[in-house]
């Protein structure tokens with residue numbers, strides 16, 4: 001079984017990001033299992049964890065969980081043209097101690113969403129920049145910018161057909177990338 005961790009950049013209950021994430025993971029083929037990895041409980045990264053303070057248990061648990069994954073799907077809103085702090089914190093927490101980053105080499109995919117028409121482009125590309133440094137191969141095409149998201153979800157949180165079909169092509173590209181990096 002190939003394990004895909006899903007990291008959602010919003011803590012809001014019923015957030016559009018988590019609704020999009022749920023739709024996306026339903027499109028994974030057989031042999032793949034998806035798990036939402038929570039990030040809201042993580043403390044702010046503190047480099048003193050590597051010294052006197054010691055590492056908090058929830059941080060060690062988070063790092064171990066990421067290590068077990070074969071790939072990571074990020075679904076995020078845009079906050080002030082960038083990624084939400086909670087997501088950057090999770091990336092920082094997993095990246096240390098130096099040389100022991102749990103992200104290293106894991107294939108990834110990025111979906112940004114927004115009720116606005118720019119569709120989280122800024123967040124998508126700031127996240128891409130961070131993942132490049134973390135040495136995560138990322139799906140390049142198709143790019144997933146889900147704009148006017150509130151108009152694309154029905155009352156049950158299902159994406160309308162056109163968007164679902166698009167997301168299927170995105171997930172197919174993600175699966176191809178995962179296969180390249182896990183065989």
Ligand code: FNR
Pocket residue numbers: 010011012014015016017018076077078079080081082113114115116118119120
């Ligand atoms: C936003 N929002 C927003 N939208 C956008 O397209 N570009 C932006 O830069 C921002 N900035 C921003 C900052 C902050 C602090 C908040 C709370 C919101 C609006 C945002 O897209 C909207 O609230 C989404 O619904 C957030 O995603 P979730 O929580 O529904 O997943």
